[in-house]
Amino acid sequence: MCGIVGYAGSESAAKVVYDGLKKLEYRGYDSAGIAVMNFGRIEVIKSVGRVEKLEKYAHILEGNVAIGHTRWATHGKPSTANAHPHSAGGITIVHNGIIENYAELKQKLVSEGEIFLSETDSEVIVRLIAKFYEGNLLNAVIKCAELLKGSYALLAICEGKNEIVAARYRSPVIIGLGDGCNFCASDEPALAGKCKHVCVLEDGDFAVLTADEVKICDSLGKEIKRQVWLNTAEPAALSLGGYPHFMIKELWEAPSTVKNTVSAFRQREEQIKDALSGVDKIILTGCGTAYHAALVGKRYFEELAGVEATVEYAGELRYNTPIISGHIVLIAVTQSGETADTVEAARLFKNLGAKVFAVTNSLHSEITRIADVVVPVAAGSEICVAATKSYSGQVSALYLLALQLSEKEVAKELLTELYGAPDLISQTLQDIDVYALAEMCARASGVYFLGRGIDYAVALEGSLKLKEISYLAGGGYPASELKHGTLALIDNKTLSAFIITDPDLAAKSANAVEQTISRGGMVAVITSLPEVQSQFAHRAEVVKLPECGKYLSPFASAAALQYLAYRTAVTLNRDPDKPRNLAKSVTVE
Numbered sequence: 106m107c108g109i110v111g112y113a114g115s116e117s118a119a120k121v122v123y124d125g126l127k128k129l130e131y132r133g134y135d136s137a138g139i140a141v142m143n144f145g146r147i148e149v150i151k152s153v154g155r156v157e158k159l160e161k162y163a164h165i166l167e168g169n170v171a172i173g174h175t176r177w178a179t180h181g182k183p184s185t186a187n188a189h190p191h192s193a194g195g196i197t198i199v200h201n202g203i204i205e206n207y208a209e210l211k212q213k214l215v216s217e218g219e220i221f222l223s224e225t226d227s228e229v230i231v232r233l234i235a236k237f238y239e240g241n242l243l244n245a246v247i248k249c250a251e252l253l254k255g256s257y258a259l260l261a262i263c264e265g266k267n268e269i270v271a272a273r274y275r276s277p278v279i280i281g282l283g284d285g286c287n288f289c290a291s292d293e294p295a296l297a298g299k300c301k302h303v304c305v306l307e308d309g310d311f312a313v314l315t316a317d318e319v320k321i322c323d324s325l326g327k328e329i330k331r332q333v334w335l336n337t338a339e340p341a342a343l344s345l346g347g348y349p350h351f352m353i354k355e356l357w358e359a360p361s362t363v364k365n366t367v368s369a370f371r372q373r374e375e376q377i378k379d380a381l382s383g384v385d386k387i388i389l390t391g392c393g394t395a396y397h398a399a400l401v402g403k404r405y406f407e408e409l410a411g412v413e414a415t416v417e418y419a420g421e422l423r424y425n426t427p428i429i430s431g432h433i434v435l436i437a438v439t440q441s442g443e444t445a446d447t448v449e450a451a452r453l454f455k456n457l458g459a460k461v462f463a464v465t466n467s468l469h470s471e472i473t474r475i476a477d478v479v480v481p482v483a484a485g486s487e488i489c490v491a492a493t494k495s496y497s498g499q500v501s502a503l504y505l506l507a508l509q510l511s512e513k514e515v516a517k518e519l520l521t522e523l524y525g526a527p528d529l530i531s532q533t534l535q536d537i538d539v540y541a542l543a544e545m546c547a548r549a550s551g552v553y554f555l556g557r558g559i560d561y562a563v564a565l566e567g568s569l570k571l572k573e574i575s576y577l578a579g580g581g582y583p584a585s586e587l588k589h590g591t592l593a594l595i596d597n598k599t600l601s602a603f604i605i606t607d608p609d610l611a612a613k614s615a616n617a618v619e620q621t622i623s624r625g626g627m628v629a630v631i632t633s634l635p636e637v638q639s640q641f642a643h644r645a646e647v648v649k650l651p652e653c654g655k656y657l658s659p660f661a662s663a664a665a666l667q668y669l670a671y672r673t674a675v676t677l678n679r680d681p682d683k684p685r686n687l688a689k690s691v692t693v694e
């Protein structure tokens with residue numbers, strides 16, 4: 106949420122920062138700005154809207170040190186005044202996070218005569234740094250940080266100094282270590298192809314970057330070392346590679362994500378097995394799509410391994426009072442590893458003494474520093490704001506975890522089944538015909554996704570994806586709940602899409618389909634079961650999925666619904682990669 110980039114080196118800093126911001130645009134695209142140090146003076150450009158609006162200026166601005174920002178508005182509407190960078194008294198900053206005590210700090214600064222130019226919480230930061238500045242930027246940033254409550258990934262520059270000072274608390278900052286140049290950014294994609302090594306700041310760290318050196322220190326200014334990693338961000342993942350949108354490209358990468366996740370799991374299998382030994386209760390948590398993957402995971406743990414599992418939204422769980430008894434394990438599912446609610450729920454359980462597993466696509470993220478065990482999802486960079494391939498990766502990682510707890514012989518069979526998941530997804534995407542259904546969605550006044558059991562978990566994902574990128578109202582419900590209220594919404598303009606893949610529950614879901622047809626609603630049936638296909642042929646829009654076992658069905662049905670959402674967004678001329686009001690990596694509350 107909000108992307109920040111900094112560069113100190115010998116190239117045109119504005120251009121380097123502009124390129125980095127383009128790669129971080131999935132973190133927010135309400136406005137963007139760059140500040141460049143040019144012969145000791147700071148020049149700032151800003152614009153409302155997407156980063157590309159800065160392109161022509163980025164090519165003109167001269168200077169070798171720059172910081173930049175792409176914004177997801179939290180405090181203050183998207184406007185030029187609220188766009189970062191913010192400047193005061195020769196200092197300029199960019200900030201990702203939320204300063205929770207900004208009103209109090211602002212009031213004090215105003216009483217001292219400061220005049221604020223924006224509605225942002227971030228402006229208090231620059232005014233405090235300017236107030237504390239006495240010739241040493243690092244010291245001024247440290248003094249300012251002492252007063253801040255909330256979260257920040259912060260970059261500051263000061264007129265006359267060729268350095269960037271970075272600070273981190275509960276919002277990510279990654280440092281890129283180059284040859285004669287150094288970088289800092291919110292996320293690894295900004296550094297793809299730019300430098301060989303990276304290191305990650307931890308909460309409470311500060312860093313001073315120049316072209317030749319990076320010094321990391323604590324709040325006393327004492328130098329500290331952080332682990333240096335190879336920079337694995339791939340430039341290829343950041344290009345469309347011939348696809349019209351990242352969403353469809355990434356959906357097609359779901360099969361390789363599952364394959365790679367299985368291989369990555371193998372490498373950590375022994376450690377994972379040991380850590381799971383004796384577990385008698387599992388709590389799964391996550392937000393949005395990750396939560397939906399966790400709902401599928403619950404079925405795997407209970408039905409394949411016989412271990413009790415519950416699923417909680419991370420944003421709720423973090424404020425609960427959990428009772429830790431027996432061998433309880435928290436499994437936090439998060440693509441980015443930086444989602445504030447998921448990270449804080451994990452921290453709560455860790456502090457209470459529970460074992461924490463992180464199922465994540467980001468191996469240097471905050472969640473990996475909290476977790477006892479990291480279960481990798483090998484999706485590579487996911488650029489589209491809407492998650493696709495990471496969902497398939499998360500579901501496969503949870504399936505593998507459940508197999509670790511199930512009986513040996515059963516596990517062997519189920520593992521062989523999982524090897525079929527990549528082909529199942531490819532076959533689904535190749536054969537599926539959702540054009541007519543996408544047209545129906547686009548015309549409907551509301552779209553409801555319904556299912557039972559594992560199909561209900563997938564219905565929620567289908568509904569979220571459609572809302573997120575098509576802006577169509579609706580919801581996901583258990584098919585059993587329809588008659589308890591939702592049926593009142595059904596008329597000839599509403600569309601109800603039933604997902605039916607579980608043979609044991611098919612007849613029950615079919616009853617709900619019949620009830621909806623009887624009340625004149627538009628109906629779609631998305632099913633892998635031939636008997637259900639024949640039952641509703643000519644009476645509903647039937648979308649055929651490849652036949653598959655119950656536990657593999659989410660790979661097919663979720664891919665189908667993600668593709669349906671994509672087609673609907675394209676039909677409605679929406680940008681599926683950058684839905685309005687949203688951003689990837691929700692690092693704020």
Ligand code: F6R
Nearest residue numbers: 393394395439440441444491492
């Ligand atoms: C939906 C989507 C979001 C994320 C959610 C959690 O398409 O992408 O709902 O799934 O914000 O993000 P992570 O997995 O990074 O914790």
